[in-house]
Amino acid sequence: MAFPGSPPQTSGEEANTTSSPAATTAMTNGKARRSLSTSGRTSRAAATPTSRSNPFAKLRRLSSRKSTTTAADARSTGPSSAPASSSSSHFFPPVTSQPAQTGPPAPVKIDRPFSTVAGLRDMPKSYERGHEVPITWFAAITTYFGYAVLILFGHIRDFFGRMFGMSRYLATSPPPGYAPLLKDWENFYTRRLYHRIRDCWERPVCSAPGGRITVVERDSPDGNKTMLMTKRTRECLNLGSYNYLGFADDWQTSCKSHVMPTLDNFNSCLCSARMDLGTSREHVRLEELVARYVGKEAALVYNMGFGTNSTTIPALVGRGSLIISDTMNHSSIVAGSRASGALVRTFVHNDAASLERVLRDAIARGMPRTHRPWRKILVMVEGIYSMEGEICNLKGIVEVVKRYGVYLYVDEAHSIGALGETGRGICEYAGVDPADVDILMGTFTKSFGGMGGYIAGDKALIQYLRRASAGSVYHNSLSTLVCSQVYRALRVIMGEDGTDTGRRKIAALRNNSNHMRRELIKMGCHVYGDYDSPIIPVMLYNPTKIAAFSREAFTRGLAVVVVGFPATPIVLSRTRICVSAGHTRKEIERALEVIEELVDLLRLRYANNVMG
Amino acid sequence: MAADPSLGDSFIDLTIALEQLWQQMRRELSRDGVKEWLLGAPARYKKWWLHLVEHAPGHVVVETALILFIIWLIFLRKTVDPSKEDSFLSEKEIDQLVEEWQPEPLVPGPDPAWDEEDAQALVVEEVDGTRVVVNGKKLINMASFDFLGLAGRGEVKEAARAALNKYGCGSCGPRGFYGSIDVHVMAEQAMAAFLGAEEAISYSDAASSVSSTLPAFAKKGDLLIADEGVYEPIQTAINLSRAQVRYFRHNDMEDLERVLREVAEEDRRLDRNEREQRRFIVVEGLYKNFGDLCPLPALIALKRQYRYRLYLDQTFSFGCFGTAGRGLAEHFGVPLADIEVMSVSISHALGSVGGMCVGTSEVVDHQRLSGAGYCYSASAPPFTSSAAMAALALLEKEPELVTKLRENAVWLARALGKIPGLKVRSQEISPVLHVGVAEAVSNGWTREEEERVLQAIARACVDAGYAVVTSKYTVLDVEAVSKGGLLPEPSLRLAVSAVHTRAELEGAVEAIRRGAAGVLKKHAGRRTGG
């Protein structure tokens, strides 16, 4: 797994930016002191670290497990993966302080009953793996109750609205002879649930989407049915954007001088498809660089990350083929799979053993009814799951995939640039040879501050896709300006701009994410996902807390994303914090202070107490 | 953003079921004498039973036996479940099956012809108005869909530059999550105002806009009546919606009426309530693959008569038709209200990147939660919206661009029509021109042959200084023909622009004339010779 142009191994200096488990305990005191000013409850919890619901004891177990996992992983990758092993020692509590264990790490047992009260799929299993903490019974009951009340009141309002003919939604009844444009429930959810808290989404930003943003405040004259921009703005710390490597922060210095000239030589787009007149030399050199970066022979770029998935998958598999998809896969993968006509089966989220079971079953049975053998089987996973913040267990999955001789498609939308010592994504991070992954897909909208997506693979694969995927033959090509933006960003990340900016960005991202995650876990929140992932979901559960969290954070100058149904299962509403390399440590600390305040206000310490 | 539809759906199903139950209970309870009837039930039953035993003991015996037999059939008989049978496979047998299974290669193997083709691909090195530098050679651009020449206008570039200076490049997030930049909202408002619609919603890619919009409204159980000539994004949309679909012959209103009548008859026969099904007629404004307009007035008359909604894709017609470029509705003078859902593009006539859907607030608002390409994808970089707004402002200020485009299109179509051996297949006013080989010449040719000839003509044009391309279809669409798929006839596809000068167009016609003459002669020689 030789990545061309890997920078030399980092010096030990950066190691002290992350704290070891020992330091974690030491920090407890400082933390407790700080939180005294904001809440008495926290300090009580912190002052009695041996109490039954002590979060830190668990945290220590969790982090020690994590570090040994990484150490074990790194060792098993063999000598060629030296960078990976060095990375683990930098960004994790030093391995030396932990006796390295062999064999699979023991599952983290958190003694909380009622793990299946919600009856949610996957819950107990993910719980075992320590990635996702199960919803507490109290949260589950109150969440269902909350939705029941919302739905009840929605119906009451509809009823009275109809009875008295007074409702802002009455105008939408269909003309005679037509079915309503929206089915009742589609529209009910939007009207009576979403519109109540609509102000928490689509807040317009009027600055670069960097670490700090200026958000335009909005008013609504009709109870959030329409939102109007006002002249008022608010400065916010941005924990919402996918600006992982901070190219939105230093765009003026890092990219501008390389992007602007493209505007002189080209228009902003070529208004033509790649196979017609939509290929410029910017596209060609970007594709070469992307291929070199991810360690594949060739690459193909598309105008849209979503479209990359939704037009590539149908070109690869069709009728008679089988797609085995992770249950948590992104909706673009779902769209592509549906459009392809292939049969889709799912396996338990991130579980290689489940994948193996599904595969054995599928191969043994063949196609339904006819029992003919499958033409192709394609396994689809993501590098980092965007709503869970979880990192793919790629090593395990690759093992299974190789054993059964099926094809593997990895969507690196969130992991490319953000994972691995040199930002080369999940393959580098997991110590997997990119040659073992048949199709590497990624997007430019996240770490690279651009737009669009790419597919990287063997030369024949790319040549075929150029001719077979709608995104290449029919749809307009990626903007030339964006090509040069991504090209420049990649050069910086690869250190080919002659500075170590890229390396510093990657390290800063890792340190910021791990610090943020550690502190949030320490607060006793239910935090999903893995260390090293820049996506940190904190569970809110109750529908009322979605809006409360977002609004309260906003008034305190913090822009956070809150997510509910339909992007998540209905009871698992969460706030999703995205950390960036553009955040300074001070900004992260400030954000944590605000979050701690909110956590107290909204009672989100579910790991300490079933009632939060 | 992994949506978990099953959970949400089951939740919603539950609420629907509960509501239905409640409705039914209410209906039942409101009937007269229900209570008395219920209270009297046991006594009535006992009476009936005694009566039965007394008068027909044989019946009682036989029927009891029957009931027992049915219970035995359902619950006690050991059935062999064929799907369970497989699980008798031992692990070893499964291993063997796994061992034996050989997947097809992921893609067809490397093809030396691809290398050759790729080496000849047109790579643009510079763009300046209608002039492009391709592979080191200066050409006149006859291929890009920059119909009004707005992409290269100073004002548009300035707007893009200013936006880049202010916002940087990417927006780094989906619209819902701090990826809404103020210019996105402003561009939507500008588009809605320009078209006179209530609202607009922007997508970051024109094709994804189309293939996300339709599935947001048409679901399983709904009905789509589509033109059989619709291009790929609409095909994908139809496919994704999982709705029932019926096709009518391309641009044939009589055939459309036939289909509509058939559906109406079926409704009557099956006593179906048309109000239970969302029904759309799905058409393109200007057909990309044919270069002809849909007959909007006739379509609207039919849609009103049979009570369908209309989905109109104006990706190619927006900016090119009507007195001020508002597209087909303006061109034909029909009210916008008759088009329920309409997609327009900002990647074509406006020379930027992205697509939009315009309509009533209800139509637009729904997509902000249900348009897959809107919710689950990062928004386009802010500069694309700024550029689009600048282009829209230019279009508003200079409606003569549209007239100029029309003149150019008509002139070019007529001039090309005079070339011997070729035939213009598109409509005269279409800015997308499809030029094929005349039937008299291509009689007896295979499709590949015709394609090869057209490609050779296109290449000759490139050599003569004009970037001309043939219409291309994906390998899959070509393969699908053998399974009954439809493919438009092969053609040279030219895109004319309002800023093409007459001299440039004359040159292009001359290049095509010469190219065609040379290639057709050579081909004829090879055919008779071979």
Ligand SMILES: Cc1ncc(COP(=O)(O)O)c(C=O)c1O
């Ligand atoms: C896993 C995954 N794939 C694809 C996409 C789509 O990429 P884009 O936003 O560039 O359209 C996303 C973005 O949210 C994603 O998370």
